[in-house]
Amino acid sequence: MKEKNLIIVVSAPSGVGKTTVIRYLMSLRTNLALSISATTRKPRAGEQHGVDYYFLSVPEFEEKIKNNEFVEYARVHDNLYGTLYSEINRHLHSGNDLILELDVQGMKSIKNKFPWAVTVFMLPPSLKEMETRLINRGTEGKEKIQKRLKHAFEEMKLRSDFDYTIVNYEVEQSANDLDTIIRAEHLKSNRLEINLE
Numbered sequence: 001m002k003e004k005n006l007i008i009v010v011s012a013p014s015g016v017g018k019t020t021v022i023r024y025l026m027s028l029r030t031n032l033a034l035s036i037s038a039t040t041r042k043p044r045a046g047e048q049h050g051v052d053y054y055f056l057s058v059p060e061f062e063e064k065i066k067n068n069e070f071v072e073y074a075r076v077h078d079n080l081y082g083t084l085y086s087e088i089n090r091h092l093h094s095g096n097d098l099i100l101e102l103d104v105q106g107m108k109s110i111k112n113k114f115p116w117a118v119t120v121f122m123l124p125p126s127l128k129e130m131e132t133r134l135i136n137r138g139t140e141g142k143e144k145i146q147k148r149l150k151h152a153f154e155e156m157k158l159r160s161d162f163d164y165t166i167v168n169y170e171v172e173q174s175a176n177d178l179d180t181i182i183r184a185e186h187l188k189s190n191r192l193e194i195n196l197e
């Protein structure tokens with residue numbers, strides 16, 4: 001019996017808390033890996049190169065685009081973000097399920113290249129709550145928060161393009177929901193190759 005590893009794309013407007021949910025689930029499971037994206041965004045306090053993102057300069061990022069090193073890349077909130085082929089290969093060959101945290105454009109590109117990818121959209125309980133989280137996080141100024149909220153509103157209209165939706169009321173519950181999705185996907189009939197001999 002052979003199982004294929006999953007590629008799980010999780011998208012959520014910033015401030016929904018998807019990173020917290022994913023990291024919580026990863027602390028409970030061993031066979032789950034997180035793809036580290038490359039970005040031209042400056043690191044926030046506490047963020048580390050090679051842990052949270054590969055932080056690149058614009059010329060470094062453009063060089064990688066030219067060399068076809070990205071599975072997908074997109075401009076989000078004035079910065080470039082992209083998934084490297086090397087990340088996908090590194091994890092899938094090690095037998096783990098792989099989570100990608102991408103915006104909606106990224107989800108669509110991945111679904112084009114890997115139609116069997118599982119896509120999950122995470123919503124805040126309300127836009128008001130999301131604004132509060134962004135203000136409390138304190139990493140973006142007023143203008144940037146408004147821009148992110150507007151972008152969030154646009155992205156939320158696209159949630160029906162995803163296979164699953166999780167409303168993030170509470171971290172533990174949302175991590176449990178994500179875990180349930182992953183377990184169910186592994187049980188799908190077309191994912192199992194069963195040797196009946």
Ligand code: 5GP
Pocket residue numbers: 011012013014037038041072073074076077081082083101102103105106107
């Ligand atoms: P943040 O700056 O808050 O870390 O991320 C901003 C947005 O960029 C989030 O919606 C996040 O999911 C998205 N993002 C992060 N990495 C990638 C990536 O590799 N590709 C794409 N398309 N979006 C990404």
